[in-house]
Amino acid sequence: xxxxxxxxxxxxxxxxxxxxxxADFSEALSDLKLRPVQYSVLLLVDQNPxxxxxxxxAALGIQKANIVAIxxxxxDRRLVRRQRSPADGRSYSLDLSSAGKVLLxxxxxxxxxxxxxxxxxxxxxxRSRLLELLERLMHLPSDASS
Amino acid sequence: xxxxxxxxxxxxxxxxxxxxxxADFSEALSDLKLRPVQYSVLLLVDQNPxxxxxxxxAALGIQKANIVAIxxxxxDRRLVRRQRSPADGRSYSLDLSSAGKVLLxxxxxxxxxxxxxxxxxxxxxxRSRLLELLERLMHLPSDASS
DNA sequence: TATTGTTATACTCTATAACTATA
DNA sequence: TATAGTTATAGAGTATAACAATA
Numbered sequence: 591x592x593x594x595x596x597x598x599x600x601x602x603x604x605x606x607x608x609x610x611x612x613a614d615f616s617e618a619l620s621d622l623k624l625r626p627v628q629y630s631v632l633l634l635v636d637q638n639p640x641x642x643x644x645x646x647x648a649a650l651g652i653q654k655a656n657i658v659a660i661x662x663x664x665x666d667r668r669l670v671r672r673q674r675s676p677a678d679g680r681s682y683s684l685d686l687s688s689a690g691k692v693l694l695x696x697x698x699x700x701x702x703x704x705x706x707x708x709x710x711x712x713x714x715x716x717r718s719r720l721l722e723l724l725e726r727l728m729h730l731p732s733d734a735s736s
Numbered sequence: 737x738x739x740x741x742x743x744x745x746x747x748x749x750x751x752x753x754x755x756x757x758x759a760d761f762s763e764a765l766s767d768l769k770l771r772p773v774q775y776s777v778l779l780l781v782d783q784n785p786x787x788x789x790x791x792x793x794a795a796l797g798i799q800k801a802n803i804v805a806i807x808x809x810x811x812d813r814r815l816v817r818r819q820r821s822p823a824d825g826r827s828y829s830l831d832l833s834s835a836g837k838v839l840l841x842x843x844x845x846x847x848x849x850x851x852x853x854x855x856x857x858x859x860x861x862x863r864s865r866l867l868e869l870l871e872r873l874m875h876l877p878s879d880a881s882s
Numbered sequence: 883t884a885t886t887g888t889t890a891t892a893c894t895c896t897a898t899a900a901c902t903a904t905a
Numbered sequence: 906t907a908t909a910g911t912t913a914t915a916g917a918g919t920a921t922a923a924c925a926a927t928a
């Protein structure tokens with residue numbers, strides 16, 4: 591099967607590579623019963639204690655309606671604590687529980703190992719350049735402004 | 737919101753960049769009522785006339801069960817022709833119709849413009865290096881073999 | 883026995899609209 | 906009026922199991 595014309599497109603190659611890396615990271619986290627998105631929520635809450643669900647969803651580019659079940663699950667598992675904000679009665683204040691911090695610590699070790707595996711595969715300079723190029727693509731001008 | 741630790745990970749940055757590029761390409765194709773996966777099927781069938789659904793699904797990394805509706809829709813729209821293979825009564829032989837070739841031609845122009853936009857944003861050498869790095873990531877050793 | 887195409891099914895991810903309570 | 910969180914819902918994308926027809 592001739593795939594030459596697809597393989598020279600950034601969009602297609604990006605999609606396939608993302609799927610491989612995502613699957614590899616998902617597998618790495620599977621023992622902790624954590625999906626990548628749950629890991630990213632724990633990380634954000636840990637580094638931004640007292641943040642709100644809206645802030646987390648905006649930062650991750652997830653609709654606020656879709657973050658509800660994700661955070662509710664983490665709260666059910668006693669990894670995230672959710673308290674009504676004293677300053678603003680509409681929003682919650684999010685923090686990690688002790689168990690949440692322990693689990694995040696273990697997940698972060700797995701993430702580091704995953705990252706090291708990627709770096710071993712494409713080289714330190716390759717990884718560095720890749721991050722730079724992907725970061726630029728993230729800020730691609732939208733169709734309206736181009 | 738502090739995002740520094742997420743932004744230095746290949747997995748997260750790859751995921752966000754892929755979403756941006758995918759949305760941009762989807763938007764570019766929207767006038768033709770084509771999704772990216774439909775474009776890739778048309779392209780593969782055009783460059784591999786007489787190929788089968790199984791070959792297309794394997795090449796694109798899509799389960800054979802999930803390619804059925806995709807191809808059925810393209811056949812319904814008279815873009816793809818599907819005939820029983822004389823050599824193997826189990827499989828179909830796929831080809832583009834004249835309308836399919838015309839639509840693919842228009843889609844390819846949009847794809848080229850999309851690709852040019854990406855290249856303008858990250859540079860020709862950046863695009864070239866990006867493709868090389870993503871291609872390597874696609875062949876990341878699986879967990880079992882590493 | 884194995885493969886092609888198919889149906890059924892389920893789970894995840896994503897997007898929108900509408901609601902409540904608070905501001 | 907606007908925002909935070911919620912519910913309901915629908916559309917994609919993806920995965921597995923099981924089947925008929927054919928090899």
